[in-house]
Amino acid sequence: MKRMRRLVLLAAVVGAATVAAVTVLTRSASSVTGGSPNLVLARQLDYELGKAVAPKWQQHASAGLMYTLLQANGYLDKRADTAGGKAPAIPSANNTQGCQNTFTSPTGPPNIRVNQDCSFRRQAEEVIAVNPVDPKNLIAGQNDSRIGFNHCGYDWSLNNGNSWGDQIPPFYQFIQNDNHTADACSDPTATFDAQGNAYIGAVLFDVASGASSIVALKSNAGIDGQFWHTPAAIPFQLYRDTPVGVIASNSGQAIAHDKEFIVADATVGSPKANNVYMTWTRFNAASGNGVGANSPIYFSQSTDGGATWSKGIEIDGSNAHDCTDFSGESDPNACDQDQGSHPIVGPDGTIYVAFGNGNTPTPGVNQHMIVTCPVANDCSKRSSWTAPVKISDDFGTQPVGPDATSGCPGGRQCLPPNGYRLDDFVEGSLSMDAGGNLFFTWADFRHGGPPCDTGDASTSTPPCDNDVFYAYSTNHGASWSPAIDVSAQGHTGHTAQWMPWSTVNLVNGHLEIAYYDRSYGDCETTGCNDITLASVRNPATGSPSISFRRITTSSMPNLVVANNPVQAGFLGDYMWVAQGGSTTYITWADTRGLSGSVEEDIYMARVGT
Numbered sequence: 001m002k003r004m005r006r007l008v009l010l011a012a013v014v015g016a017a018t019v020a021a022v023t024v025l026t027r028s029a030s031s032v033t034g035g036s037p038n039l040v041l042a043r044q045l046d047y048e049l050g051k052a053v054a055p056k057w058q059q060h061a062s063a064g065l066m067y068t069l070l071q072a073n074g075y076l077d078k079r080a081d082t083a084g085g086k087a088p089a090i091p092s093a094n095n096t097q098g099c100q101n102t103f104t105s106p107t108g109p110p111n112i113r114v115n116q117d118c119s120f121r122r123q124a125e126e127v128i129a130v131n132p133v134d135p136k137n138l139i140a141g142q143n144d145s146r147i148g149f150n151h152c153g154y155d156w157s158l159n160n161g162n163s164w165g166d167q168i169p170p171f172y173q174f175i176q177n178d179n180h181t182a183d184a185c186s187d188p189t190a191t192f193d194a195q196g197n198a199y200i201g202a203v204l205f206d207v208a209s210g211a212s213s214i215v216a217l218k219s220n221a222g223i224d225g226q227f228w229h230t231p232a233a234i235p236f237q238l239y240r241d242t243p244v245g246v247i248a249s250n251s252g253q254a255i256a257h258d259k260e261f262i263v264a265d266a267t268v269g270s271p272k273a274n275n276v277y278m279t280w281t282r283f284n285a286a287s288g289n290g291v292g293a294n295s296p297i298y299f300s301q302s303t304d305g306g307a308t309w310s311k312g313i314e315i316d317g318s319n320a321h322d323c324t325d326f327s328g329e330s331d332p333n334a335c336d337q338d339q340g341s342h343p344i345v346g347p348d349g350t351i352y353v354a355f356g357n358g359n360t361p362t363p364g365v366n367q368h369m370i371v372t373c374p375v376a377n378d379c380s381k382r383s384s385w386t387a388p389v390k391i392s393d394d395f396g397t398q399p400v401g402p403d404a405t406s407g408c409p410g411g412r413q414c415l416p417p418n419g420y421r422l423d424d425f426v427e428g429s430l431s432m433d434a435g436g437n438l439f440f441t442w443a444d445f446r447h448g449g450p451p452c453d454t455g456d457a458s459t460s461t462p463p464c465d466n467d468v469f470y471a472y473s474t475n476h477g478a479s480w481s482p483a484i485d486v487s488a489q490g491h492t493g494h495t496a497q498w499m500p501w502s503t504v505n506l507v508n509g510h511l512e513i514a515y516y517d518r519s520y521g522d523c524e525t526t527g528c529n530d531i532t533l534a535s536v537r538n539p540a541t542g543s544p545s546i547s548f549r550r551i552t553t554s555s556m557p558n559l560v561v562a563n564n565p566v567q568a569g570f571l572g573d574y575m576w577v578a579q580g581g582s583t584t585y586i587t588w589a590d591t592r593g594l595s596g597s598v599e600e601d602i603y604m605a606r607v608g609t
Contacts, residue, residue, distance in 0.1 A: 035069065035073060036069055036072075036207060036210075037208065037209060037210040037253055038205070038209075038210040038211075038212060038253055038256050039210070039253045039254050039285035039286070040061065040254070040255070040256035040283040040284075040285045041061065041065060041069060041205075041256055043285065044060065044061040044065070044066060044069075045066065045069045045070075045073070047060070047410060047411035048066055048070065048409045048410045048411055048412070049075065049410060050402060050410040050411075053411070054411050055326075056326070056358075056363050057325070057326035057337045057358050057359070058293070058337075059281070059283075059295045059337060059338065059339040059356075059358060059425065060339065060411070060412065060423055061256065061258050061283065062125075062186060062187055062203075062258050062259050062426065062573055063124075063125065063143075063421055063423075063570050063572065063573050064125055064143040064150050064186030064187055064203075064573075065150070065184075065186050065187075065203070065205070065256070065258060066409070067122075067143075067145075067150055067570055068149045068150040068184045068186065068205075068207060069207065071145075071149060071150070072149065072207040076565070076566050077566075079407075079561065079565040079566070079568075080565040080566050082565075083561050083562060083565035084562075085562055085563055085564070085565065098116030098117075098118065098165075098166070099113065099116055099117065099118040099594060100113060100116065100163060100164070101113040101594055103552075103553040103554065103592065103603075104553055105553035105554070107550070108549070108550055108551060108552065108553050108605075109551060109605040109606055109607055110553075110605065110606075111551070111552060111553050111590070111603045111604075111605055112161055112162065112163075112164075112603060112604050112605070113164070113601055113602070113603055114126075114140045114142075114155050114161075114164050114166070114587060114601075114602040114603060114604050115140075115142060115144070115153055115155055115164075115166050115601055115602045116155070116164060116165065116166045117144070117146045117153070117166070117601075119146055120593075120597060120599050121144070121145045121146040122143070122144075122145045122566070122567045122570070122599070122600045123142045123143065123144050123145075123146075123153060123589070123600055123601050123602050124142060124143055124570060124571055124572035124589035124600045124602070125142060125143040125186075125187065125188075125572030125573055125574065125589070126140060126141065126142040126572065126575060126576055126587045126588065126589060126602045127140065127141045127142075127188060127189055127190055127576045127587070128140045128141075128190075128576050128577075128578045128585050128587040128604060129190040129191050129192055129198070129578060130192070130578050130579065130580035130585060131192045131196050131198070131224065131580075132192055132194065132196070132266050132580075133192075133194075133195065133196035133221065134196065134224070135160070135580035135581050135583070136157075136158060136159055136160040137156070137157070137158055137196075137224045137225070138156070138157040138160070138161050138580075138585065139154065139155065139156055139190045139192075139198055139200075139219075139224075139225040140154070140155040140156075140157075140164070140190070140587055140602065140604065141153065141154045141155065141188030141189065141190050141200060142155075142188060142572075142589075142602045143186055143187070143188065143572065144168065144188075146168070147168060149183060149184045149207070150184050150185065150186050151168060151171075151172070151184065151185045152168070152169065152171065152185040152186065152187075152188040152200075152202045153166055153167070153168055153188070154166065154167060154168075154169055154188060154190065154200055154225065154228070155167075155602070156224060156225035156226050158224060160583075160606065161585065161604055161606060165226065167227070167228075169200065169217055169228045170217070170228065170241035171185050171202055171204060171215065171217070171244070172185070172204075173241075173242070174204055174213065174215055174244055176204070176205075176206065176209065176211035176212075176213050176249055176251065177211055177213075177249050177250065177251030178209055178210065178211040178251040180206040180208065180209035180211055181206065182204035182205060182206050182211075182213065183205075183206050183207060183208075184204070184205050184206065184207060185202045185203065185204055186202065186203045186205075186258075187202060187203050187258070187259055187260055188200065188201075188202055189201045189202070189260060189261045189262045190225075190262065191262045191263050191264045191266075191276070192264060192266055193264035193265065193266055193273070193274040193275075193276065194264075194265065194266045194267060194268045194270070194273045194274050195221050195274060196221035196222070196224075197218060197219070197220055197221045197264075197274070197305065198218070198219040198221075198223075198224070198225045199216055199217070199218055199219075199231070199262055199264060199276055199306050200216065200217055200219075200225075200228060200262070201214060201215065201216040201217075201247065201260055201261075201262040201278060202214070202215060202260075203257055203258060203259075203260055203280075205256070210251070210252060210253035211249070211250060211251045211252075212248075212249075212250050212255055212256045212257045213246065213248060213249040213250070213257065214246075214247040214248040214249075214257050214260050214278065214280060215244040215245060215246055215247065215249075216231060216244065216245035216247060216262065216276075216278070216302075216306050216309075217229065217230070217231065217241070217244055217245070217306075218230070218231040218245070218305065218306050220237075220238065223238070228241070229241060230242055230243055230244065230307075231244070231245040231302075231305055231306030231307045232245075232307040233304075233305065233307065245302065245306040245307060245308070245309060246309065247260070247278050247280075247300045247309045247312070248280070248282075248298070248300070248312050253285070254284060254285040254286050255282065255283065255284055255285075256282075256283040256285075257280055257281070257282055257283075258280065258281045258282075258283060258295075258339075259280060259281045259339060259340055259341070259426055259573075260278055260279065260280035260281075261278070261279055261280070261341065261342060261343055262276065262277070262278050263276075263277050263278075263343045263344060263345055264276045264277070264345070265277075265345045265349055266345070267345070267347045267348075267349070270345075270347065270348065270349040270375075271348075271349045271375055272345075272349040272375065273349075274305070275301055275302065275303050275349075276301065276302045276305070276306050277299065277300070277301050277302075277343055277345070277351060277379070278299070278300050278301075278309070278343075279297055279298065279299050279315070279341040279342075279343045279353050279355075280297070280298050280341065281295050281296075281297060281298075281338060281339050281340070281341065282295065282296055282297075282298045282312070282314075283295045284296075284328065293328055294327075294328025294329065294334075294336040294337055295336070295337060295338050295339060296314045296316050296334075296336040296338055297314065297315055297316040297338045297341045297353065297355045297371075298312040298313065298314055298315065299312065299313055299314075299315045299343075299353070299373075299379065299380075299385075300312045300313075300380075301379055301380055310380035311380070313380065313381070313382045314336075314382060315353060315371050315373075315382065315385045316334075316335045316336060316338055316355065316357070316369070316371065316388055317334075317335055317371055317385060317386075317387045317388045318331050318333045318334050318335060318387065318388075319333060319335050319369075319387060319388050319389075319390070320333040321390075322335070322357075322359075322360075322367060322369070322388075322390045323335040323336075323357065323359035323360075323388070324359065324360070324361055325359055325360060325361045326358070326359055327359060333359075334359070335357050335359050335369060335388045336359065337357060337358040337359050338355050338356060338357050338358070338425075339355070339356050339358075339423070339425040339426060340355055340356045340423065340425035340426030340427070340428055340573075341353050341354065341355040342354050342355070342428060342429050342430045343430075344430050344431065344432060346375075346432055346436065347434075348375050349375035350372060350373065350374055350375045350476070351372065351373040351379055352370060352371075352372050352430060352432070352438065352476075352477060353370065353371050353372075353430075354368060354369065354370045354391065354428055354429075354430040354440055355368070355369055355370075355371075355425070355428075356368055356369075356394065356424065356425025356426070356428060357369045357388070357425075358425075364395060364396055364397040365393055365394070365395055365396075365397075366393070366394045366396055366424070366425070367390050367391070367392065367393055367394055368390070368391040368392050368394055368425075368428050368440060368442060369388040369389060369390055369391060370388065370389050370391055370430070370438075370440070370477045371385050371386055371387070371388050371389075372385065372386045372476065372477055373385050373386075374386075386477075389477055389478060389479070389480070390480075391440050391471055391473075391480045392440070392442070392469070392471050392480065392482075392483050393446075393483075394424045394425070394442060394444045395444040395445050395446035395448075396413065396422075396424045396425075396444060396445065397445045397448060397453070397455075398413035398414065398415060398422055398445045398448065398464070398466065399413065399414060399415070399416060399452065399453070399454060399455060399456055399457040399459075399460035399464075400412065400413055400414075400455060400456065400457055401413075401414055401419070401421075401457045401458075401569075402457070402458070403416070403419060403457040403458040404458070404561065405417075405419075405458070405560060405561060405562075406418060406419025406457065406527075406558075406560050406561070406568070406569070407419035407559075407560055407561045407565070407568025407569035408420075408421065408457040408458075408569055409421055409569050412569075413457075414457045415452070415462075415464040415466055415496045415498060415518075416452065416457055416460050416461055416462060416464065416527075417461075417462065417525070417526065417527035417558060417560075418496075418518075418527045418529070418558060418571075419457070419559075419560060419561075419568055419569045420559075420569065420570065420571040421569060421570060421571075421573075422466075422498060422499075423573055424442060424443060424444050426573040426574055427442055427443055427498070427499050427500060427501075427573070427574055428440060428441065428442040429441050429442075429500070429501045429502045429503075429574075429577075431502050431503050431504045431511070432504060433504045433506065433509055433511075433539075433540065434504075434506050434509065435509075435540075436476060437472055437473065437474050437539075437540040438472065438473040438476065438477050439470055439471070439472050439473075439502060439504065439511050439539060439540075440470060440471050440472075440473075440480070441468065441469070441470045441486075441500050441501070441502040441511075441513050442468075442469055442470075442500065443466055443467060443468045443469065443487075443497060443498045443499065443500050443515065444466070444467070444469065445464075445465075445466050446467070447465040447466075447467055447485075447488070447494070448464060448465050448466060449465065449494075451463075452464035452465070462496070462518075462524050462525050463493065463494040463495060463496070463524050463525075464494075464495075464496045464524075465494035465495070465496070466496045466497060466498050467485055467486070467487045467488050467497055468485075468486045468487040468497045468498075468500045468513060468515050468534070469483040469484060469485055469486060470483075470484050470486060470502065470511065470513065470536070470539070471483055471484065472484075472539060472540045474540055481542075484544065486500075486513055486534050486536065486546060487515065487517070487532075487534070489546050490519075490532070490534060490546060490548035491517070491519035491548075493519070493524070495517070495518050495519040495523075495524045496516075496517075496518045496524065497515050497516065497517050497518070497519070497532070498515060498516050499515060499516045499571075499572075499573075499574060499575055500513050500514065500515035500575075501513070501514055501515075501574060501575050501576050501577040502514075502577055503577045503578055503579040503584060504539075504579065505535075505579060505582060505584060506579065507581065507582040508582070509537075509538075509539075510535045510536060510537055510539070511535075511536040511539035511544075512533060512534075512535055512536075512577060512579070512584045512607075513533070513534045513536065513577070514531055514532065514533045514534075514551065514575060514577045514586045514588070515531070515532060515534075515575075516529050516530075516531060516571075516575070516588070517529060517530050517531065517532040518530075519532075520550065520555055521555060523555055526558060527558030527560070528555040528556060528557055528558055529555065529556050529558070530550055530551070530552040530555050530556065531550075531551040531552045531575075531586065531588050531605075532548055532549065532550055532551060533548070533549045533551050533584070533586060533607060534546055534547070534548050535547050535548075535549070549607065551586055551605050551607070552590075554592070556590055556591045556592055557591055557592065557598050558591075558598075559571070559591045559598050559599070559600065563597075563598040564597070564598050564599055567599060567600050570600075571589050571591075571600065572589045575587060575588040575589070576588075582608055583606050583607070583608045584606070584607045584608075585604060585605075585606055586604060586605050586606075586607070587602060587603070587604040588602070588603060588604075589601070589602060590602070590603040
């Protein structure tokens with residue numbers, strides 16, 4: 001009994017010390033008043049709630065993580081209580097059969113609803129993958145809040161996207177290193193290997209725990225993503241959802257994993273065919289050097305079908321010419337203030353990873369960079385990766401929230417009258433053509449000016465001239481072309497285009513770039529928006545030819561606090577574009593609710609050559 005009392009007393013002392021440490025390190029009270037015990041997430045929440053101002057070098061955590069914390073501490077409920085909006089009608093569809101829907105028009109491709117949740121819950125931040133063995137088999141994923149907090153939903157189609165089934169995968173019994181069961185999931189990601197095996201990954205965490213993890217599940221070839229199981233080749237594998245593939249799992253308060261993307265080597269005949277790779281951002285609240293915190297890009301690989309993964313390594317490297325400020329490491333030129341990595345695999349097995357970097361001296365002017373692991377190298381070793389090469393500058397000077405009307409969060413950049421948070425770093429996408437030319441696509445505010453340049457989202461007004469760009473490399477990423485302005489060539493006037501994603505049509509060689517667009521009708525002033533697809537012919541030359549196609553059948557209404565205070569401010573950090581044969585698949589978060597409501601669901605469209 002005395003021993004029990006001593007254990008209870010010891011636990012109380014340790015707990016008190018932990019709370020004190022959190023309060024000191026975050027310099028705020030959010031971590032002990034409904035915030036997060038994780039130091040990284042507590043600090044990020046302070047930025048969004050206006051309790052602290054982010055330093056210039058500090059990268060932002062993904063929207064999926066933040067909206068979980070905003071919901072957990074009651075912020076979204078309080079905003080809804082004071083919004084005074086009218087509840088929309090209940091959808092008429094039978095909830096047990098899903099909410100299938102297709103928007104059509106005489107001129108554009110059908111817009112097909114992907115997620116089948118019938119409730120007024122947020123689905124956004126989407127991904128889509130095409131099975132190379134059976135291109136009619138598609139897998140999509142999205143941040144999903146149908147079962148509380150932020151979780152991950154995954155969708156599957158066996159008929160080229162004409163109809164979909166969806167599910168919540170069995171991630172949530174995962175026990176992290178501190179013995180807390182993960183209660184939140186973010187940043188879903190999906191891929192296929194060369195045999196048609198499918199893989200999904202996610203960031204897992206617990207709002208009452210400092211732990212953070214990244215895990216993966218598998219759907220063997222022939223299952224087509226209709227359900228997910230353990231990646232381990234063990235008896236009754238298809239019946240079992242444990243063990244999951246563990247890419248990263250930290251129990252301390254100082255580490256938060258974020259923005260992970262998975263990709264497999266899907267080329268038959270590649271020396272590394274069927275290897276599976278993951279890159280992500282590893283936020284460190286107290287690195288111990290330089291500025292005392294950083295967010296480097298990490299890498300891990302699996303050579304046994306996702307069952308086991310190599311130890312995570314930092315791959316962003318050092319560049320004395322371009323990474324000159326705010327290093328969180330002992331190397332003053334470390335390129336370690338990063339976010340938004342995007343990995344792809346070349347047909348020869350070479351891995352390319354692009355990412356956003358903020359180790360720059362000029363406020364608002366950051367950069368996109370790329371690193372490479374040649375096929376002959378062991379990519380699980382840090383020495384196997386090339387030094388980072390600068391792709392282009394990024395001018396991230398859009399107006400900053402908070403804005404109570406649009407829902408633009410504190411410390412985040414938005415394009416009024418939309419309150420959708422922007423992050424130029426995580427909008428960047430990398431692709432390759434059949435000849436080995438690389439393309440990188442992003443959007444920024446380099447052409448922005450009055451009246452959208454006050455720096456304050458609550459006082460800036462449209463037009464907001466945000467544009468989409470791409471650059472190309474003809475020497476496997478060693479050097480890059482100047483930025484090519486895509487969206488300004490297709491739209492008159494100063495209008496906003498943002499959140500692009502891209503792929504290459506390997507049949508005709510066109511670079512296909514989809515993005516959100518306010519150039520139709522009066523959307524630039526009212527905040528409605530559409531999806532546009534830019535097809536770039538001869539993209540790896542100095543004289544490309546670009547054609548434009550409106551993908552949405554009608555404009556999506558602006559989602560603001562007045563019509564949806566719970567979802568306002570978040571349309572995802574990215575959309576997605578994938579290629580299957582000669583068909584381009586585009587998926588996005590759409591605000592056209594089925595009952596006259598304004599709420600977020602996932603839609604997709606197909607465009608063929």
